[in-house]
Amino acid sequence: MNDGVDLLTAYDRQGHWCEMLGGDGAPAEHASMVRDRLGGLTLSDLVRRSEVAERELYNLGITFTVYSERDVIDRILPFDVIPRIISPRDWDIIERGSKQRVNAINLFLHDVYHDAHILKDGTVPAELIYGNAYYREQMRGIAVQHGSYVNVCGVDLVRDQFGQFKVLEDNARTPSGVSYVVENRHMMQRTFPDLRAEIGIRPVSDYGQKLLEAVADLAPSEVQDPQVVLLSPGVFNSAYFEHVFLAREMGVPLVEGSDLLVENDRVWMRTTAGMAPVHSIYRRLDDAFLDPEVFNPESMLGVPGLFGAYAKGNVGLANAVGTGCSDDKAVYAYMPRIIRYYLDEDPILDNVDTHICREREGLAYTLSNLENLVVKPVGESGGYGIVIGPRATQEEIDDIRVKLEANPANFISQPMIDLSVCPTLIDGMIEPRHVDLRPFVVTGQSCWVLPGGLTRVALRRGSLIVNSSQGGGSKDTWVLEP
Amino acid sequence: MTIGTKFLLARYADCAFWLGRYMERAESLARILDVNLHFSRDSRGSQNWRSIVQLNADEERFNKAYDVASYANVVHFYALDRDNPTSIISAIRSAKENARSLRPMISTEMWSHLNVFNNLTNALTPDDLKPSELSRVCAFIKEECQTHTGITEGTFFRDQSWFFYLIGRQVERADQTTRLLDIKYHLLLPADQRVGSPVDVSQWNALLRSVAGYHAFRRVHPRGMSPKQVATFLLFNMSFPRSIALCLSEIDGHLHHLKTGFGLRAGNISMELLDEARAALAGHNQDSVVQFGLHEFSDYLQRQLIAITAAVRQEFCGVVPDSDAA
Numbered sequence: 001m002n003d004g005v006d007l008l009t010a011y012d013r014q015g016h017w018c019e020m021l022g023g024d025g026a027p028a029e030h031a032s033m034v035r036d037r038l039g040g041l042t043l044s045d046l047v048r049r050s051e052v053a054e055r056e057l058y059n060l061g062i063t064f065t066v067y068s069e070r071d072v073i074d075r076i077l078p079f080d081v082i083p084r085i086i087s088p089r090d091w092d093i094i095e096r097g098s099k100q101r102v103n104a105i106n107l108f109l110h111d112v113y114h115d116a117h118i119l120k121d122g123t124v125p126a127e128l129i130y131g132n133a134y135y136r137e138q139m140r141g142i143a144v145q146h147g148s149y150v151n152v153c154g155v156d157l158v159r160d161q162f163g164q165f166k167v168l169e170d171n172a173r174t175p176s177g178v179s180y181v182v183e184n185r186h187m188m189q190r191t192f193p194d195l196r197a198e199i200g201i202r203p204v205s206d207y208g209q210k211l212l213e214a215v216a217d218l219a220p221s222e223v224q225d226p227q228v229v230l231l232s233p234g235v236f237n238s239a240y241f242e243h244v245f246l247a248r249e250m251g252v253p254l255v256e257g258s259d260l261l262v263e264n265d266r267v268w269m270r271t272t273a274g275m276a277p278v279h280s281i282y283r284r285l286d287d288a289f290l291d292p293e294v295f296n297p298e299s300m301l302g303v304p305g306l307f308g309a310y311a312k313g314n315v316g317l318a319n320a321v322g323t324g325c326s327d328d329k330a331v332y333a334y335m336p337r338i339i340r341y342y343l344d345e346d347p348i349l350d351n352v353d354t355h356i357c358r359e360r361e362g363l364a365y366t367l368s369n370l371e372n373l374v375v376k377p378v379g380e381s382g383g384y385g386i387v388i389g390p391r392a393t394q395e396e397i398d399d400i401r402v403k404l405e406a407n408p409a410n411f412i413s414q415p416m417i418d419l420s421v422c423p424t425l426i427d428g429m430i431e432p433r434h435v436d437l438r439p440f441v442v443t444g445q446s447c448w449v450l451p452g453g454l455t456r457v458a459l460r461r462g463s464l465i466v467n468s469s470q471g472g473g474s475k476d477t478w479v480l481e482p
Numbered sequence: 483m484t485i486g487t488k489f490l491l492a493r494y495a496d497c498a499f500w501l502g503r504y505m506e507r508a509e510s511l512a513r514i515l516d517v518n519l520h521f522s523r524d525s526r527g528s529q530n531w532r533s534i535v536q537l538n539a540d541e542e543r544f545n546k547a548y549d550v551a552s553y554a555n556v557v558h559f560y561a562l563d564r565d566n567p568t569s570i571i572s573a574i575r576s577a578k579e580n581a582r583s584l585r586p587m588i589s590t591e592m593w594s595h596l597n598v599f600n601n602l603t604n605a606l607t608p609d610d611l612k613p614s615e616l617s618r619v620c621a622f623i624k625e626e627c628q629t630h631t632g633i634t635e636g637t638f639f640r641d642q643s644w645f646f647y648l649i650g651r652q653v654e655r656a657d658q659t660t661r662l663l664d665i666k667y668h669l670l671l672p673a674d675q676r677v678g679s680p681v682d683v684s685q686w687n688a689l690l691r692s693v694a695g696y697h698a699f700r701r702v703h704p705r706g707m708s709p710k711q712v713a714t715f716l717l718f719n720m721s722f723p724r725s726i727a728l729c730l731s732e733i734d735g736h737l738h739h740l741k742t743g744f745g746l747r748a749g750n751i752s753m754e755l756l757d758e759a760r761a762a763l764a765g766h767n768q769d770s771v772v773q774f775g776l777h778e779f780s781d782y783l784q785r786q787l788i789a790i791t792a793a794v795r796q797e798f799c800g801v802v803p804d805s806d807a808a
Contacts, residue, residue: 244585254586271489272798
């Protein structure tokens with residue numbers, strides 16, 4: 001069948017920690033069965049099935065959409081068919097660590113928008129919060145059901161060369177990507193039933209129901225049978241597929257701002273039978289666009305009066321308004337201290353060592369080690385503006401030095417992490433490519449972590465940047481049953 | 483928790499209506515192109531191609547983009563021209579964009595098929611429209627539209643949106659039948675002495691075949707074929723799926739179902755307009771409709787269908803008339 005040549009024989013992890021093979025002196029036992037089965041396939045079979053999978057993703061419309069002047073172009077997120085496998089032991093750490101982090105973030109946000117102890121006693125510099133573009137003064141004193149501010153959190157993890165998971169950043173506003181987690185699994189079930197036969201993989205299919213429960217938990221407590229909706233910016237949003245996916249999985253209407261209206265601080269939706277009440281909203285719209293009366297007055301996407309209804313407690317919003325001041329890269333640096341402050345526990349998942357350039361020692365260390373550090377602007381996302389010292393040109397180093405000296409508070413720096421790799425099908429060959437992991441934490445009254453997560457893979461050789469806007473793809477992520 | 487069936491967003495109702503309309507339109511446009519291909523074969527030359535443009539009141543837009551009403555230009559204009567909102571490719575694209583908004587409501591299979599169909603039509607080139615190929619391409623489009631209809635019948639959840647979808651489909655179907663009738667009379671009326679000539683009968687024959695109505699017609703009229711009989715069949719027959727009478731009757735049924743089955747209070751103006759159209763139809767027979775003028779009657783029906791569309795959208799979807807174009 002395969003000429004007796006194991007498909008993975010020629011694969012070289014090139015010294016990195018490998019999700020399939022492990023690292024130096026630490027073989028990945030949990031992945032051995034999949035590894036053997038994969039090795040028994042022929043390359044041409046793998047390539048053929050990979051093509052079938054990509055075509056199917058396209059035909060099913062599991063796509064993000066690019067609009068030009070006259071054309072509507074649907075693109076798929078590149079999908080790699082070789083799964084990333086996580087052992088029950090590793091998952092236990094990820095799950096507990098992610099919950100701990102979200103718990104701490106929620107306590108932090110409640111504090112920030114109420115008594116602000118942590119800012120007053122200087123544990124976190126007050127100007128980091130009050131000067132943050134995502135801090136919302138309007139949230140001060142507003143009660144949030146169950147103190148649950150961050151109902152959906154994506155905790156971006158990387159694994160270093162010793163196999164340790166570290167948090168790279170928190171996504172506490174409107175993290176996306178969960179639709180790919182579920183659809184990638186469906187795709188693997190259809191195209192590689194033989195690879196996963198008899199292997200206990202934890203299911204990811206009940207995400208929609210867990211999310212619905214969490215969002216319903218945010219409705220006013222006197223409502224017995226809350227109407228939940230998903231608020232989307234509409235078909236022109238690049239994540240529209242995910243909004244559709246989630247609305248379907250939750251069994252709730254997908255609404256746009258123009259479908260809703262607020263009267264007497266209550267939210268209604270326009271239906272064929274007239275106005276119907278809305279009690280809780282999973283919104284995939286940034287704070288700034290939610291309500292033109294309170295935030296960006298230019299917003300055509302939001303609902304005038306929505307914030308008023310929210311402030312009165314007549315409607316729930318997931319995530320809460322103003323969570324963006326907690327997932328900023330500058331605040332991230334303080335997260336270990338924030339966890340200890342509220343929970344009196346050590347972080348289960350460590351941060352990547354972070355030098356805070358607003359602090360004198362951090363800046364000095366960064367400036368004298370620029371060639372070895374990764375420098376990140378604090379206000380950016382999507383991988384933009386990052387300078388990777390060991391790979392930068394002298395010109396880039398000089399440029400970032402000037403920027404650092406001009407505005408040190410705008411930057412953090414971190415050692416370059418040697419991200420783990422996973423065997424990946426590239427142009428008909430199996431090669432190591434760097435991956436990260438985004439588990440999704442869903443929190444209403446209680447907290448739940450989807451046993452899986454989005455594995456993003458940097459498809460360019462040697463690249464450490466996994467963002468889809470910069471040539472990243474995704475893989476199915478198998479969390480094995482204990 | 484309230485899920486799914488209790489409410490239908492007004493916007494979804496509108497999108498369902500237009501999804502039904504645009505898919506039906508794509509199918510009908512393919513039929514009309516096909517039937518005109520047949521007509522053009524009987525030595526009338528380019529005049530026939532100009533007449534389709536006139537019939538659809540598209541002359542101004544057509545003349546802006548093309549210098550002559552040649553076969554290639556007219557066929558391109560109605561099949562592949564993305565700037566022509568009444569082309570097949572535009573109808574399919576509009577159907578897909580409505581389906582995109584409606585994706586939370588329709589089945590994955592419906593979406594997937596429409597997605598693939600749209601991609602296939604986008605790949606068509608002028609070469610595919612050569613006289614030798616056009617019939618095949620029209621057949622392909624008809625079949626894909628029918629596949630859509632089948633998938634929809636088998637998978638669309640029967641909530642309110644299903645009924646709006648059906649209303650859209652029937653409104654378009656009725657509208658397109660009036661246009662098919664009109665193509666014929668438009669061609670013949672200036673020279674009315676030709677009505678009933680042998681050439682004429684062969685054209686009616688082709689028209690009936692293009693709406694899959696030839697054998698149905700034969701079951702009603704085993705012998706003979708007069709233009710009057712064909713027109714009557716397309717207008718009044720209550721068993722033929724594309725007859726005006728049947729389409730209007732089905733719209734009536736769907737509107738009633740929305741009222742009684744889902745308790746919607748809106749729809750009174752839509753029903754009144756529909757009743758008027760049905761009464762006008764019932765007031766005619768095969769002789770009176772020809773006396774009245776088939777072109778005039780088709781025109782009346784088209785205007786009435788436009789009014790019904792506006793009323794349905796306003797009453798159920800809160801769309802203010804003329805706020806956007808069909």
